[in-house]
Amino acid sequence: MTTTTGARVRGGVGESVQRPDGVPKVTGNFAYVSDLTAEGMLWGATLRSPYARARLVLIDTEPALTMPGVHAVLTQEDVPGRKTFGQISADQPVLLDGEARFWGEPVAVVAADDPETARLAVAAIGVEWEELEPLVDMEEALDRDEVFRYAPVRRGDQTATGSVVAEGFYEVGMQDQAPLGTEAGLAIPDGEGGLDLWVTSQWTHEDHDQIWRSLNVASDQVRQHPSGIGGAFGAREDISLHLHVCLLALRTGRPVKMVYNREESFPGHVHRHPARLWYRHEADPDGTLVRVEAKMILDGGAYTDTTPAVVGNAVYFAVGPYNVDSVAVDGYGVRTNNPPTGAMRGFGVVQACFAHESQMDRLAAQLGMDPLELRRRNAMTTGDPMPTTGQIIETSLPTVEVIDRLVALPLPPRLDSDDPRNLPGGTGLTTTPEYVTRGVGYAVSIKNIAFSEAFDDFAEARVVLTPSGVEVYTAAVEVGQGMVTVLQQIARTAVGVEQVAVIPADTSTIGSAGSTSASRQTQMTGGAVLEAAQAVRKAALARGGGDDLSSEGVWRAGQLVMTLDDLCSAGPISEHTRFRHPLTVEPDEHGQGDLHADFAIAAHRAVVDVDTELGLVRVVQVDTAQDVGFVLNPQSVRGQIEGGIMQGVGLAVMEELIVDRGVILNASFTDYLLPTFLDAPDVEMVLIEEPSPWGPFGAKGLGEPPTISSTPAVAAAIRNATGLELNRVPIRPQDITGT
């Protein structure tokens, strides 16, 4: 392999390079899907089920169709191809198939001249419903055997016992990703029966593969484009309005745009699975873990979505990063009529981590041992088997180091001011310092990177050297995390040329880059770009007969021997790669096997101030030490970690969809509480750089770990301040006051 020093390249790996999309984003010129327009464009709108479960007795679209300015009203009958969609199991009707199975399920879609007319047309559709009893309790769903996936783990001697026992029951509420940009799509017919689609998506090729089947066109007649997207966090991993906007465009022969408002965005995408988890830890008196048993139920909503994969993650990461030789876990993803659930940052590990870290604290209390000492004593490291799957860890796994480096960070000063902005309740002036108790809590997590369980996971990229610099073509979706910057940096360093443009490629021009999720794009598409870029450099040096390459051209023995112009006079140098991570396998019947491609570790420490009388919490500071492999871009790494922590804090103390008989009661930003600037804790962090065996330059994905152990750290801190058990997140004021 050619040596790539990159020493002279500005903006290479390791620098806080500015985002290429920074300027258009601060000026308002960046084009999100919701900003796109097209000549002759119509607007779409959606009729939704007002019930979590109901039979559609009759639907009369005529009053809408005859309205001036209305061009189409479509129902399930109008779906020309496959009537259902879904990435793991195609079990969700494109439009209602006679029975509504969740509140807000799309019934019919309308295209009209403008958004107002489209909304009025939706209201004009005549519908008669027969309400049915919804199934909304996840334990009842399990009793009725409504199960999307059952994932068991049995590892080691199932009769092993320890003399010290900790048992607990835990619950996690339904969190919304709440990306600021709602679902949006624009489909433009090509006049030949096909179309181009711009849509809020994290995975263009997966969407595309579902879309053409339902449209009943050839796969190359649909071209899905990576699009400007206002946040994702998992909400864009499954199809939302994609098919609706395409169906309307093909029916009318005109461009059609749809943008969800916030109220319909809530039922319009999947959420984090609510979960109930029962745990039993057994240990020897010295704190050595002997056995862990867990049963967990995740509420999968009405359709499969990604529930089977989420259940797998919850089960295989049920123990955390701790060695234990005897494990039994039973995980279930169940079918209900609650709002849709699927991918959200942390993907099943969030629920498991809240429970296993709460258990570690509980066990430490039983043992009379320092909770961090208990974690250190049982900490996994490279070469250890996963406690659940038995997979031997080959990547770096600095569990003890993240704990030690975290603990070494200074604690914030004690509350020393009566400025209400620094008190729980803030400028509501609800408290004074003498009523405030401080608490500190810790949590540790382990998360898989990239797709697991034998999924055919790959990323394609094409790197092209031209006289004006390097072009990187990829279908990987930038959702805000900074992937475009990191890909530029990798290409700069690997090729040796500073001018790099990352060019989003539609589904017809390059193969899949896989999903922008599972903390995978830095390692997967980053890995693909690195390989292709190294090949481009090698080819350029061979063509130019040199030993180094820079933005000027090819060098030999310190002399410029050929300019980029001359080098590319015979045509650009282009290399295409399909990058794969180490093979993973399906679990056997006991959940055993090498199921995961890579792992990352993080630890969090939360400091909270609690007004115990009113149950108000201020999260003062959340510190972290995280295993990131290699820091490709310090500023981006910091931004991802701080943002991830904020979402973990949100789950700990305020974010929850309130659902009654399947109906979301707080489907607005007024009622679904999101952390504001005044809720944001200070964050100090330590980045640990022990390389991944296969990440580019040793880098590991890092988007999810900050969201995982931050939640149980905050919960532990509130327990520390209050002495309460607090087995459920989010922790509400009434959980603290007991009223």
Add this chain to the structure above:
Amino acid sequence: MEVRFRLNGEDRSVDVGPAQSLLSLLRDGLGLPGSKNACEQGECGSCTVVMDRQAVCSCLVLAADADGADITSVEGLGSDDALHPVQQALIDGGGVQCGFCTPGFVVAAAHLFESNPTPDTDEIREALSGNICRCTGYGGILRSLEGLAGR
């Protein structure tokens, strides 16, 4: 009905609907999509504009009420070639990720710095507490603006 107002330094006269919001007028009527629609309830600040020296959520302002007003949207604050100092600071300081909240933060922060060029940390947090960011955890935005304030 016809309303006349000053927008980003230019006099405008436009026909608006009786129920149309200022945000809809800017985005759909005048082709200025910089102001974002994220909640339509005045909770997130993504649509913030300055109207008669007050930062407001344009989703909560009736377009008809803009009559006679002096309005600055993100498009009036800087261009690709000549960024406003707040815009440059947010790029330099890692205050931008998905960017959907960014125009609202730019307008609100520029408004803060106009009245107080050296806000302290608490003043920045408080002034921007009506703008929600879901990506950054606010740290990058805070450091950007503290830097601009010389802190």
